[in-house]
Amino acid sequence: GSKWSYIGPDGEKAWPKKYPFCGGVFQSPIDFHKDILQYDSNLLPLEFIGYNVPSTDQFTLINNGHSVKMYLSPTMYIRNLPFEYTASQLHLHWGNRNKSEGSEHTVSGKHFAAELHIVHYNSEKYPDITAAMDKSDGLAVLAILLEIGPFNPSYEKIFRHFRNVKYKDQMVQVPGFNVRELLPDRLDEYYRYEGSLTTPPCYPSVLWTVFRHPVKISQEQLLALETAMYCTESDDPEPLEMVDNFRNVQEFHERLVFISFRE
Numbered sequence: 368g369s370k371w372s373y374i375g376p377d378g379e380k381a382w383p384k385k386y387p388f389c390g391g392v393f394q395s396p397i398d399f400h401k402d403i404l405q406y407d408s409n410l411l412p413l414e415f416i417g418y419n420v421p422s423t424d425q426f427t428l429i430n431n432g433h434s435v436k437m438y439l440s441p442t443m444y445i446r447n448l449p450f451e452y453t454a455s456q457l458h459l460h461w462g463n464r465n466k467s468e469g470s471e472h473t474v475s476g477k478h479f480a481a482e483l484h485i486v487h488y489n490s491e492k493y494p495d496i497t498a499a500m501d502k503s504d505g506l507a508v509l510a511i512l513l514e515i516g517p518f519n520p521s522y523e524k525i526f527r528h529f530r531n532v533k534y535k536d537q538m539v540q541v542p543g544f545n546v547r548e549l550l551p552d553r554l555d556e557y558y559r560y561e562g563s564l565t566t567p568p569c570y571p572s573v574l575w576t577v578f579r580h581p582v583k584i585s586q587e588q589l590l591a592l593e594t595a596m597y598c599t600e601s602d603d604p605e606p607l608e609m610v611d612n613f614r615n616v617q618e619f620h621e622r623l624v625f626i627s628f629r630e
């Protein structure tokens with residue numbers, strides 16, 4: 368499978384050797400700081416269609432060795448982007464139990480505890496995500512910054528299954544729920560820029576929407592995320608904890624991030 372990691376000799380500094388786009392342009396994630404932000408009044412709130420998936424449907428949650436990802440229903444899509452984008456999967460990035468600063472995007476140099484990504488592909492132009500993922504208008508990823516606060520029952524609908532996907536390639540079925548509950552209340556306030564996948568193959572194919580307002584999960588939920596999973600298979604004699612699975616922020620020169628809010 369894909370031989371890359373977040374640590375050691377196959378870590379992010381080595382990614383460009385096998386995945387040239389990782390050393391290229393428009394790379395993500397980035398730091399949002401005031402001198403690259405520009406207000407844009409044309410940035411409308413996104414519209415989510417079909418996000419309220421009935422509990423009779425099921426999502427497949429899988430540990431792929433890099434993250435924990437959940438396949439979404441093809442009836443879920445977003446409007447109010449340049450094209451219609453259909454949901455593909457969601458996954459998370461996080462730190463470790465001693466340093467809960469595992470978000471990919473940062474704000475004024477500050478990490479949040481973790482980050483949820485909902486990956487969509489341009490279903491108006493491409494038949495599936497594999498066709499879309501290396502096209503400049505191929506993908507749209509929504510990013511939700513996570514921070515510590517009260518217990519979050521919506522995130523628990525995913526988190527309570529972590530014990531069944533502890534090891535690489537393990538999977539479990541998750542009853543459908545309203546994925547809109549995972550997003551912050553203020554959908555009208557977000558950062559928007561053109562960037563890339565934050566993992567190999569790092570294609571510069573992503574229209575990023577990072578919501579301004581973080582969502583809160585409890586300390587215990589965060590600890591579960593930081594301690595539940597392994598990158599290795601269940602029978603591996605040298606288990607590797609799945610921690611710190613975030614890419615460092617990338618150089619962002621001569622470019623702007625558009626914001627839908629006046630700070």
Ligand SMILES: NS(=O)(=O)c1c(F)c(F)c(S(=O)(=O)CCO)c(N[C@H]2CCc3ccccc32)c1F
Pocket residue numbers: 431433434436455456458484486496497500508563564565566567568
């Ligand atoms: N942070 S991110 O949003 O850039 C991002 C990831 F961080 C990440 F881990 C994955 S993955 O599929 O779990 C593993 C590596 O592809 C994807 N998966 C994408 C990339 C390629 C692909 C192909 C089919 C379905 C999903 C994806 C991803 F888009």
Ligand SMILES: [Zn+2]
Pocket residue numbers: 458459460484565
């Ligand atoms: Zn991601």
